[in-house]
Amino acid sequence: MHAASATSPASAPAPATAQHAPAAPMTPVPEGRRAAALLTLLGSGLSNQTGAAIGSLAFPVLGPLGVVAVRQYVAALALFAVARPPLRSFTRAQWWPVLLLALVFGTMNLSLYTAIDRIGLGLAVTLEFLGPLAIALSAARRRIDACCALVAAAGVVTLMRPQPSADYLGMGLGLLAAVCWASYILLNRTVGRRVPGAQGSAAAAAVSAVMFLPVGVVLAVRNPPTPTALGYAVAAGVLASAVPYLADMFTLRRVPAAAFGLFMSVNPVLAGLVGWIVLGQNLGPVEWAAVGAVVAANALSILTARR
Known part of the structure; x- marks a missing residue:
């Protein structure tokens, strides 16, 4: 998702590859609308x-x-406004995967953002991206997918190669975010079967927000945030949660699943570019090659997938 990636709750269930992306619409979509x-x-x-x-x-x-x-x-406000889940009518069988989803959702974002703080946006998002990529490749049985897995593994080894400035804790947090994203995908399948529409994701986001409420209160009392810092955090929530959620709802009705997965795979590249332009976090040629290997592995797996 994620990314998240800084992953949004809506986009996280649709991992990076066509095998697990939501089904494409059966009715033909005009080329103009598909391009949009x-x-x-x-x-x-x-x-x-x-x-x-x-x-x-x-x-x-x-x-x-x-x-x-x-x-x-x-994220909770955005999802609740769209899905409006009837929480009081949820059964026990519906609640337990929602609660696990909320726990994974919070852990995923916390580990990712802490990794971003330590190793930079591009590397953190690339490591997180391994979660959905691993799920997709593990379900494949083709030789080309085994080659894709080896290419992705080579990229990861390159990113985590020993060097004096290596921050292994930050890298470990990026890998934890990958595990959480993979878990989020699998849990969302269960939630999707038991709770209609986006109601499960909305409920999980609400529970996660409640879990973080004491944290927010303690931090606000101990170190009152400045308006600028609070504005940055709110902007992050809007841009990394609300906007991707609504955009994905629009997109998934108009493009094939493979196209969705292929575009999802460029997120590590986008993260590297945004980190360079906005934060001044420069990746060296070796790091860019490793990011490219991970992205190429996913793209190759999608482009060669059997129809």
């Missing part, structure tokens, strides 16, 4: 990564924990 949908999807990725970059500007005041808390509040 693809541009919207590209804008969604840029919004997602820009939101994460802007949120990191509030780290000196709020820290990653405070920024994630505010983002959870914004």
